[in-house]
Amino acid sequence: MTPSLKLTRYAGNPILMPSTHNPWETDNVFNAAVVQHNGLVYMYYRAQGLDRISRIGCAISTDGYHFNRLEKPVLEPGNEFEVFGVEDPRITELDGVYYMLYTAYSLHGTRVALARSTNLIAWEHLGIVLPDEDNKDAALFPRKIGGRYVMFHRRPPDMWIAYSDDLLHWTDHQIIMRPRPGTWESVRIGAGGPPFHTEGGWLVFYHGYNEPHVYCLGVALLDLNDPARVLKRQDEPILCPGTPWEYWGDVPNVVFTCGGIETPDEYLIYYGGGDHVMAVASASKRDVAAFIKG
Numbered sequence: 001m002t003p004s005l006k007l008t009r010y011a012g013n014p015i016l017m018p019s020t021h022n023p024w025e026t027d028n029v030f031n032a033a034v035v036q037h038n039g040l041v042y043m044y045y046r047a048q049g050l051d052r053i054s055r056i057g058c059a060i061s062t063d064g065y066h067f068n069r070l071e072k073p074v075l076e077p078g079n080e081f082e083v084f085g086v087e088d089p090r091i092t093e094l095d096g097v098y099y100m101l102y103t104a105y106s107l108h109g110t111r112v113a114l115a116r117s118t119n120l121i122a123w124e125h126l127g128i129v130l131p132d133e134d135n136k137d138a139a140l141f142p143r144k145i146g147g148r149y150v151m152f153h154r155r156p157p158d159m160w161i162a163y164s165d166d167l168l169h170w171t172d173h174q175i176i177m178r179p180r181p182g183t184w185e186s187v188r189i190g191a192g193g194p195p196f197h198t199e200g201g202w203l204v205f206y207h208g209y210n211e212p213h214v215y216c217l218g219v220a221l222l223d224l225n226d227p228a229r230v231l232k233r234q235d236e237p238i239l240c241p242g243t244p245w246e247y248w249g250d251v252p253n254v255v256f257t258c259g260g261i262e263t264p265d266e267y268l269i270y271y272g273g274g275d276h277v278m279a280v281a282s283a284s285k286r287d288v289a290a291f292i293k294g
């Protein structure tokens with residue numbers, strides 16, 4: 001039997017900590033999207049500061065481990081749906097344009113919102129894309145399927161998929177994965193970042209939590225042409241809280257991912273620890289291939 005796929009933490013974690021230099025990010029920096037472009041890694045993290053409102057900051061790296069941050073947020077609340085914050089970005093490139101799906105939070109509840117950038121620094125608000133429903137954990141696929149855009153989203157407690165012709169109107173909503181009673185993912189589950197394209201299927205990293213409210217990460221594989229078809233879903237989590245900064249943060253016992261990158265040899269999964277700091281962990285392509293084939 002193939003051993004379960006596990007993520008290995010980078011020894012230099014955490015890779016980003018709150019900063020007392022900037023009032024908007026003094027408390028927590030976590031749940032970042034990541035993008036590779038021209039040899040640089042861009043990390044878009046959720047930051048909370050003195051006012052506890054979430055904004056999206058950007059930090060840039062040449063090696064994926066050591067980051068320099070920009071002084072100002074790249075995305076801030078921009079309308080009545082965002083007054084409590086913009087949270088948990090997931091970014092996908094399609095034809096040279098970067099799309100960020102994120103959670104807009106306000107008295108209306110949580111909504112899935114979209115922003116767009118062509119230069120990775122200036123982001124334009126495009127508005128709420130799933131109106132009139134509490135939803136989050138949305139991530140756009142990096143390719144169209146059957147001529148349509150595809151995204152994950154989460155109607156509690158399940159992971160859903162939906163399709164669109166214009167990125168603004170979404171239809172054909174289907175549940176793809178549900179929590180599994182009696183396991184680490186018994187209460188709610190939700191997508192991590194955009195899925196990775198592999199020859200064997202869409203590789204998906206996602207989060208789940210159980211009754212004691214421990215957030216772990218899991219891995220699954222979806223059919224390339226019909227991503228509502230789950231080909232594989234590992235029983236065991238690939239990462240669970242296991243370090244002091246994952247046990248103790250703003251919210252205890254949390255590892256939560258909004259994205260990763262692919263290198264020639266591995267997948268690097270970036271994740272928030274304890275809703276407080278940023279960290280990274282890896283899976284080798286060889287081990288991922290064994291999961292896909294196994």
Ligand code: BMA
Nearest residue numbers: 031087088215251254256275
């Ligand atoms: C979810 C989101 C995440 C957070 C997680 C654990 O509902 O709000 O941003 O990391 O809870 O607190």
